[in-house]
Amino acid sequence: xxxxxxxxxxxxxxxxxxxxxxxxxxxxxxxxxxxxxxxxxxxxxxxxxxxxxxxxxxxxxxxxxxxxxxxxxxxxxxxxxxxxxxxxxxxxxxxxxxxxxxxxxxxxxxxxxxxxxxxxxxxxxxxxxxxxxxxxxxxxxxxxxxxxxxxxxxxxxxxxxxxxxxxxxxxxxxxxxxxxxxxxxxxxxxxxxxxxxxxxxxxxxxxxxxxxxxxxxxxxxxxxxxxxxxxxxxxxxxxxxxxxxxxxxxxx
Amino acid sequence: xxxxxxxxxxxxxxxxxxxxxxxxxxxxxxxxxxxxxxxxxxxxxxxxxxxxxxxxxxxxxxxxxxxxxxxxxxxxxxxxxxxxxxxxxxxxxxxxxxxxxxxxxxxxxxxxxxxxxxxxxxxxxxxxxxxxxxxxxxxxxxxxxxxxxxxxxxxxxxxxxxxxxxxxxxxxxxxxxxxxxxxxxxxxxxxxxxxxxxxxxxxxxxxxxxxxxxxxxxxxxxxxxxxxxxxxxxxxxxxxxxxxxxxxxxxxxxxxxxxxxxxxxxxxxxxxxxxxxxxxxxxxxxxxxxxxxxxxxxxxxxxxxxxxxxxxxxxxxxxxxxxxxxxxxxxxxxxxxxxxxxxxxxxxxxxxxxxxxxxxxxxxxxxxxxxxxxxxxxx
Numbered sequence: 240x241x242x243x244x245x246x247x248x249x250x251x252x253x254x255x256x257x258x259x260x261x262x263x264x265x266x267x268x269x270x271x272x273x274x275x276x277x278x279x280x281x282x283x284x285x286x287x288x289x290x291x292x293x294x295x296x297x298x299x300x301x302x303x304x305x306x307x308x309x310x311x312x313x314x315x316x317x318x319x320x321x322x323x324x325x326x327x328x329x330x331x332x333x334x335x336x337x338x339x340x341x342x343x344x345x346x347x348x349x350x351x352x353x354x355x356x357x358x359x360x361x362x363x364x365x366x367x368x369x370x371x372x373x374x375x376x377x378x379x380x381x382x383x384x385x386x387x388x389x390x391x392x393x394x395x396x397x398x399x400x401x402x403x404x405x406x407x408x409x410x411x412x413x414x415x416x417x418x419x420x421x422x423x424x425x426x427x428x429x430x431x432x433x434x435x436x437x438x439x440x441x442x443x444x445x446x447x448x449x450x451x452x453x454x455x456x457x458x459x460x461x462x463x464x465x466x467x468x469x470x471x472x473x474x475x476x477x478x479x480x481x482x483x484x485x486x487x488x489x490x491x
Numbered sequence: 492x493x494x495x496x497x498x499x500x501x502x503x504x505x506x507x508x509x510x511x512x513x514x515x516x517x518x519x520x521x522x523x524x525x526x527x528x529x530x531x532x533x534x535x536x537x538x539x540x541x542x543x544x545x546x547x548x549x550x551x552x553x554x555x556x557x558x559x560x561x562x563x564x565x566x567x568x569x570x571x572x573x574x575x576x577x578x579x580x581x582x583x584x585x586x587x588x589x590x591x592x593x594x595x596x597x598x599x600x601x602x603x604x605x606x607x608x609x610x611x612x613x614x615x616x617x618x619x620x621x622x623x624x625x626x627x628x629x630x631x632x633x634x635x636x637x638x639x640x641x642x643x644x645x646x647x648x649x650x651x652x653x654x655x656x657x658x659x660x661x662x663x664x665x666x667x668x669x670x671x672x673x674x675x676x677x678x679x680x681x682x683x684x685x686x687x688x689x690x691x692x693x694x695x696x697x698x699x700x701x702x703x704x705x706x707x708x709x710x711x712x713x714x715x716x717x718x719x720x721x722x723x724x725x726x727x728x729x730x731x732x733x734x735x736x737x738x739x740x741x742x743x744x745x746x747x748x749x750x751x752x753x754x755x756x757x758x759x760x761x762x763x764x765x766x767x768x769x770x771x772x773x774x775x776x777x778x779x780x781x782x783x784x785x786x787x788x789x790x791x792x793x794x795x796x797x798x799x800x801x802x803x804x805x806x807x808x809x810x811x812x813x814x815x816x817x818x819x820x821x822x823x824x825x826x827x828x829x830x831x832x833x834x835x836x837x838x839x840x841x842x843x844x845x846x847x848x849x850x851x852x853x854x855x856x857x858x859x860x861x862x863x864x865x866x867x868x869x870x
Contacts, residue, residue, distance in 0.1 A: 338835030350520075360524045360556070367559035371590055376597030383834045402520065402555050426590075433587035
């Protein structure tokens with residue numbers, strides 16, 4: 240992958256993030272290029288999830304801006320912001336499937352809201368998306384009737400419903416056994432190959448980071464800043480920063 | 492390539508090799524997915540070799556709609572016994588189709604709904620009613636045991652929760668109780684005064700309002716208000732604790748959820764309800780007084796003296812006793828419905844609704860039973 244020849248799909252510039260007056264991250268800048276599997280990593284409480292909440296537009300940064308394909312998200316008009324948001328797919332940590340809808344309805348809802356497709360077409364697409372994540376035939380199951388891994392995959396099918404340009408994953412392997420989380424990683428890889436979407440992965444799972452991440456940023460909770468950028472393996476081999484190598488080598 | 496509508500054509504392949512499906516045009520969500528009927532008809536009628544070649548020489552840009560379409564074509568060819576030959580389509584599309592095929596479809600068990608007879612429906616309905624009553628009785632039993640433990644002091648009591656619930660269902664309910672009871676007293680005095688002044692007996696408005704507020708309306712109104720306010724809150728709060736497995740967490744620690752959650756709520760309502768009833772009585776009488784003073788030219792002293800004559804201590808205590816029971820009923824139904832809550836967001840709403848319905852129903856039924864008892868006892 241040679242991402243540097245294309246313009247960035249997401250650019251963060253001088254972001255300072257936090258809740259009220261409590262700053263979580265200061266002066267963070269990075270670029271995400273089309274087709275990457277971009278990993279946001281760091282220890283617990285370093286602001287990974289907070290950064291994700293800002294990237295998907297749930298929270299407004301204290302200062303700084305985020306650009307999507309060159310357009311400033313937080314100064315955009317509400318309509319433009321919505322149309323930008325429709326290009327994201329988000330896989331939330333717990334799945335966040337709508338519990339009163341069955342799987343087919345969960346995957347269909349975004350399409351019903353935002354496309355002009357007929358009921359037949361939506362059903363056909365939703366079934367196909369469920370098949371992609373290996374849930375063919377589970378159409379009329381409710382989220383509470385599924386295992387954790389199945390719920391995650393169903394949530395992935397929903398995140399892909401509108402064929403997003405960027406897929407955000409919040410701790411995709413949290414709460415999954417090693418085999419299931421490995422399969423989810425493979426699925427993410429294969430989906431990227433097939434769909435060509437950009438993937439942003441927030442995680443602290445070393446296995447996933449090395450298995451699928453093409454580029455990564457490392458956030459540090461104590462200094463509240465971004466302390467390393469690069470391919471995970473290169474960071475492991477070359478990083479001079481002890482905090483990064485300790486994390487990647489799993490040393491206390 | 493210019494943008495053309497998505498289209499396909501199915502025909503016999505050269506040299507009698509089977510069928511060939513040509514795919515053309517732009518396949519994006521904006522253009523939809525063409526229906527499959529033509530493919531089905533051709534496949535059903537075709538007599539030659541069971542092979543389907545997919546060709547995409549004239550394909551423009553494509554997205555999920557094409558993959559979804561081919562996914563369905565694959566299903567169809569399985570059904571008609573065709574082997575699918577994908578070599579003529581872009582490799583990334585092939586990969587997506589392989590991925591969708593990787594996990595075989597779960598066997599769908601077609602549940603044919605049986606036509607049930609009326610007797611069957613009546614039977615299941617009765618059984619469900621019996622089960623409902625049984626679970627209510629079990630719950631009441633558990634609460635009684637828990638109350639016993641509390642009285643014997645065998646269990647530490649969650650005082651913090653108790654004070655919180657006390658505040659929520661007591662002090663914070665005062666504004667709405669004030670409004671409703673004042674209006675009830677006012678309306679009663681207004682309607683009553685029109686009838687009574689026809690006989691020149693408008694002073695008896697004080698008797699009417701005083702008696703009805705003290706014996707009936709004070710307790711009932713306070714009960715219904717708390718049922719809608721507090722009972723529903725209990726049900727949804729406990730319901731969401733159930734959904735997020737908080738109740739299970741208590742159980743596994745060996746803490747009875749009844750002791751921990753239900754008992755403080757029950758005791759708080761049990762204590763607060765008589766006080767609220769007393770307050771409602773007073774405010775209702777005040778409502779009657781205001782109408783009497785403005786419309787009937789009765790003096791304050793006249794009205795108060797007449798009210799004093801009308802209300803006996805026995806009459807007064809019937810209302811207070813009733814309200815205590817209503818308080819217990821509201822707490823019990825609210826907590827019971829919360830504990831019975833299912834495991835999704837819609838179930839929490841349903842349990843709050845059913846807490847209010849059951850609560851109001853039980854208040855009305857209890858009120859009727861009290862009416863009979865007080866009649867027999869001649870109070």
